[in-house]
Amino acid sequence: MKCSWREGNRIQLLENGDQYYPAVYKAIDQAKQKIILETFIWFEDEVGRELQRVLLRAAQRGVNIEVLLDGYGSPDLSDNFVNELTAAGVIFRYYDPRARLFGMRTNVFRRMHRKIVVIDNTVAFVGGINYSAEHLSNYGPEAKQDYAVRVEGPVVEDILQFELENLPDNASTKRWWQRRRHLPQENHQPGEAQALFVWRDNDDHRDDIERHYLKMLAKAKREVIIANAYFFPGYRLLHAMRNAARRGVCVKLIVQGEPDMPIVKVGAELLYNYLLKGGVEVYEYCRRPLHGKVALMDDHWATVGSSNLDPLSLSLNLEANLIIHDRAFNQTLRENLQAIIDHDCKRVDESMAPKRTWWNLGKSIVVFHFLRHFPALVGWLPAHTPRLALVEPPVQPEIETQDRVETQNSGAKP
Template identity: 85%
Template structure:
């Protein structure tokens, strides 16, 4: 499958779960035929139960519903929670679940990290927001800052086709000798309300999302803003950011200043000197953890999706982004990101970067060699065909079955 730029879409930016969840619950409530939902994390908390009820009500009125959860990101849903959905007819699958070792999840690599919902062939959602209470601002200081998109129009058909082709019963067998690299799809007639669905897999589309970032940086003329939660990209992307800045483009990077995992900030800090010396403006967002995966360029290009700019997203995980060419959307996203910079971020200067020393120089050399060669190194990791585990509907208790049989027999006249 290869997607093309689609015109005539209606594209809405949704910030945090406060905007995202009500829009999704409403769309599910108005579904006519089908709901397909993929996510990395679904917790059994207030938000998770709201999603559960929205899907359950839709299934009970005859809507076909398929759910795919990642086996690493969502391992703890209770049996009763899932059974209530499957009993109502929901097809419920886990992507590559794995057994725990001493209570620890071991299936870390090659995860299904996409966050997509397709409803009928009319509306779809895509972004970085999972289903948990920590995506709502009322959660408190640890609430995640994130973004998603609601889209209607022709690009929804591409997203639906992608989902249907990747269902377990219809996915084609992939062969290593058939793998090929796809060039970023050219937007030959730039206009408004245009969208392109792109994804990353471990077959024919291994670096599609990264290549769109690289092309965007090469084409930038005035401004680039990248907000990315887990920033530790490959050398090519770092070099492209510096190259854009050195030719006069204002390149702004927003990373986590209050990370949900401390190692995230440690990794990003190792890149500060390289970026600052190249003219890139780096900002640490410090109000709460940043979970967004968004970027914009000049006054028309933007992307929102699930892909971080780190080794897992760029080289291992299954990801999906929407590339958008629309001035109104670009401005809406710029307003949101500039507000983060102006009110809740600290600009990084050389005094905040790791001090120059032989030790730090040595670490930087190791880091950059790692980033340069990581995509090739990934091929050494154990790879296998992911197992999709479908949850069977609960079996009716034997006593209920016997009661129905006895009632049936009692109604037969002698």
């Protein structure tokens, strides 16, 4: 499947679960025929239970529903929770579920990291927000800052077709010699309300999202803002950011200052000297953990999706982003990110970067060699073909047998 730029879309930015969940629930309540939902994380908390309730309501109306969860990200849903859905007719699958080994999860690589919802062929959601209470602003200091988009229009058909072609009955995995690289889809007639659905897989679309970032950085004339939670990209992308800054483009990077995992900040800090000396402005978001994966360029281009700029997302995981060409959307996202920079970030200067010692120089050399060669090193990682596991609905007693038991208990004749 190959998607093209689509015109005439209505695209809405959704910030955090406070805006995202009500929009998703409303769309599910309005579904008439089909719902497809993919997510990395679904927790059995207040958010997860509300999602279950709206899906059950849709199933009871006769809507066909398919759910795909990642076996690593969502390993702890109870049997009762899942059984209620499957008993109502929801097709429920796990991507690469695996038993723990000595209490540790072994399905670390090649995760299904997409966050997509498609309702009929009318509305879709793409972004980085999972289904858990930690995406709500009232969760506390650990609440995550994140984004998604709600979209209506012709691009929804592309997203739906992608989902239908990647359902287990239709999905196919190619041999390495059958794969071919897809060039970034050019927008030959830039306009407004345009959108392009892009994804990353381990077949023909192994670096599609990264190549769109590279193309964007090469074409930027005035400004680039990248907000990315797990920032440890390949050498090509780092080099493209520096090149853009040296051309006079104002390149701003927002990373985690209060990370949910300390190693995230350690990795990003190793890149600070390289970026700062190239003229890139680096900001640490300090209000709470940053979970967003968004970017914008100049006045029109923007992207929102599930893909981090780290080795997992760029070389292993299944990801999906929406590329948007629209002045109004670009401005909305820019105002949001600029407000974050102004009020919730501290700008990184050379005093905050790792000191220039022989030890840090050695670490930097190792890091850059790793980033330069990581795509080739992926071949050394576990290369099994992840499986999809269907959760069978619970066995229901036959109505006739149940009636017979009830009749016998009442003493009446069948």
